[in-house]
Every structure is written in C-alpha cells, then in structure tokens.
Amino acid sequence: MNYSSLVGDIRRLAQNFGEVVEQVCEETGYERVHVVGHSMGGLIARYYVQRLGGHERVHTLVTLGTPHEGTAMAYTLPHALVRQLRPDSDVIADLREPAPGCAPVSSRSGATSTS
Numbered sequence: 001m002n003y004s005s006l007v008g009d010i011r012r013l014a015q016n017f018g019e020v021v022e023q024v025c026e027e028t029g030y031e032r033v034h035v036v037g038h039s040m041g042g043l044i045a046r047y048y049v050q051r052l053g054g055h056e057r058v059h060t061l062v063t064l065g066t067p068h069e070g071t072a073m074a075y076t077l078p079h080a081l082v083r084q085l086r087p088d089s090d091v092i093a094d095l096r097e098p099a100p101g102c103a104p105v106s107s108r109s110g111a112t113s114t115s
Helices: 010-028 040-051 072-076 090-096
Strands: 035-040 058-064 106-108 112-114
Touching: 010 035, 010 040, 035 040, 040 058, 040 090
Parallel strands: 035 058
Antiparallel strands: 106 112
C-alpha cells in the first residue's frame, strides 16, 4: 500500500490498510495474511492489528525500522501526520494500551529489546 507521509492520519491510513487486507483475503481465498511494514508503514500496520481488529486477519506482522515508541525527529517537521510519530502523541499512547484479543507486541532494535 502506498501513502503520502505528508497528508493523512495514521488511524485513517490503518483503516485503508484494513480494506487492502480484506481485498487480498477475498481475492486469494486466504483467511489470514503475513505483513511486512517499514518505518511508518509498520506503525500503520501495527495500529490496524492492535486497535482495529486486524489481528483476526493478520497472521504475522514484521516491522523494520518502525518507530514503535515514536521518534524525536518528528518534532522537526510541522506536518500533522508526522506529529503523530512524536513519543508523546495520542497515536503512540493508543499503541501502548493493551489490545484485547491481540498477542503482545515486541520489537527489537539494535542491542535493546522491549515488549
């Protein structure tokens, strides 16, 4: 799925992503898919899985270079979508909350690990 990093909202993009997942499942006949997301795309996919019920359709989500805890770099750009990547944003706060029915998310970056 392609998206512009200068417009939109992570929640809305996650809904759009869910529509893409549904279409893929319908076209292939598979009930669940494997997803790989990079950077903000990983955050969009994670929001879908964790907050929008996507755990029922996504078997595995792998993220690469995704700012799961937000990023201080987001303070340097004034765009609304980029502001959602700030560590103190409401989107990052949503993702810190428990997700009913969803397995815990863990990430690994370099030599440190969080869960």
